[in-house]
Amino acid sequence: MPELPDVEIAKRRLEKALVGATVTGAHSEDKRILHPSAPSVLSRALVGRTVQEVSRRGKWLRVLLDDGGRMFSHLGMTGWWVERGIEHPKERSERARIDVSSTEGRSRSLRYLDSRRFGRLIVAQADIDEWRELGPDPLVDGIGVSHVVAALAKTRRAVKDVIMDQSVLAGIGNILATEGLWHARIDPRSRSDALSRADVGKIARGLGMAIRRELAVRTESRNEDEWHDVFSVYGRAGAPCPRCGSAIAKVIIGGRTTTFCRSCQVRRRSLKRA
């Protein structure tokens, strides 16, 4: 479930359930997800504390507690937070739970589900490196064209590879990068240092479009079963390009499957002249 729009939905859900509430129970036995903390650390850090704030940067979530402690959550590939009844039985993919009581005394139970267990739950007293080292978040900070131009100019890697670098832009994953570049009409294999400022402007708008579209799908339908993603090119190799009808091509960039349209996405290859 994890890319910026999914994590944003998770953030809103946690915010609604947790802010102002007091933690009555916290539990996880999954050493892999909690690493490097020991399982006991979760309840010791959370129980009795009141939640002050939930925030998101890129694909990371941060829950701030009233004593300055904090819990970071990364959803990995298949992580997801859901709210369940306090008595709801543990299901197979449940890796952690946090129970809270609101000021009106209402009990809520949040469950962290993660079948593949690539996600993380980290308890710390200060911001962790993974959080501090994130680049600007497209929703929180906006996409600064100058910043992206500078980042792209530093390397000759494929542009898609660079915009997925979390220290350049936080939250862009394989889907958003693929879709955003299609909107921008830029070939994902383009050499990053060959792009003009105008190209970067298009990419910024393309990514914004992809993010808004995904967010809308998740906001407008109440339950998750109704989410049906409509991608233009992601996962659609061989299908006709929705814009020009040519067959969607598939290549591997940075180890990730990448789809694009050879006829309407232009490839920048040589260094532009000043």
Next chain:
DNA sequence: CTCTATGTTTAATT
């Protein structure tokens, strides 16, 4: 059985 997967890290190689 095989192949693929929304992410990240680490080791090996060029």
Next chain:
DNA sequence: GAATTAAACATAGA
């Protein structure tokens, strides 16, 4: 050093 590539992680679904 920079850059690229492959593998690894663990599980589900087609």
